[in-house]
Amino acid sequence: MSTSNNNNRKMIVINGGHFSNLADFYKEASAVLMKDVDWTVGTLDGFDDILYGGFGLFESKEEIQIIWKESEKSKKDLGFDITRDFYERKIKQGKPFNIELIQQKLNDLMAGNGQTLFEILIEIIESHQNITLILQ
Incomplete structure (x- = not known):
C-alpha cells in the first residue's frame, strides 16, 4: 500500500x-x-x-x-529461534556462504550478543x- x-x-x-x-x-x-x-x-x-x-x-x-x-509480532516471529535456524542452514549448506563469519554470528547469537x-x-x-x- x-x-x-x-x-x-x-x-x-x-x-x-x-x-x-x-x-x-x-x-x-x-x-x-x-x-x-x-x-x-x-x-x-x-x-x-x-x-x-x-x-x-x-x-x-x-x-x-x-x-x-x-x-511486536514480527520481533517474536523473526527472533532467536528462527535466526538460529537461519544460520545453521547456511552453515550446513556451506558454499557460497562464509562459514566462519556465519559461525561467529551464530556463536554471538547463542551467547546473547548477536542480532536476530x-x-x-x-x-x-x-x-x-x-x-x-x-x-x-
Missing part, C-alpha cells in the same frame, strides 16, 4: 500480520516495495538493495516512510537516511 502523507513522504506499510517467517517477509516486502515489478526479494542483501529505490515504488533517495504494523533477523532488518532499513521507520 502506498499513499502520500502531509509531509510529502511516500508511506509504505509492512504488515507483520501477513508473515511469520523470513521467506514470507520477503514476499510482503516485494509486494509493497516492488509493486508491478517482475523481481522479488529473496535475501537480506536484496532487501537492502531495493531500499535504495529507483526500481520499485519510489525513486532513489526519495524521502519515504515505512510503517511496520504488528512489529528482526534486528538485522531494522538495521538495514535504518541505514537508509531517506527512510523513516515507524514501528507499530
Whole structure:
C-alpha cells in the first residue's frame, strides 16, 4: 500500500500480520516495495538493495516512510529461534556462504550478543537516511 502523507513522504506499510517467517517477509516486502515489478526479494542483501529505490515504488533517495504494523509480532516471529535456524542452514549448506563469519554470528547469537533477523532488518532499513521507520 502506498499513499502520500502531509509531509510529502511516500508511506509504505509492512504488515507483520501477513508473515511469520523470513521467506514470507520477503514476499510482503516485494509486494509493497516492488509493486508491478517482475523481481522479488529473496535475501537480506536484496532487501537492502531495493531500499535504495529507483526500481520499485519510489525513486532513489526519495524521502519515504515505512510503517511496520504488528512489529511486536514480527520481533517474536523473526527472533532467536528462527535466526538460529537461519544460520545453521547456511552453515550446513556451506558454499557460497562464509562459514566462519556465519559461525561467529551464530556463536554471538547463542551467547546473547548477536542480532536476530528482526534486528538485522531494522538495521538495514535504518541505514537508509531517506527512510523513516515507524514501528507499530
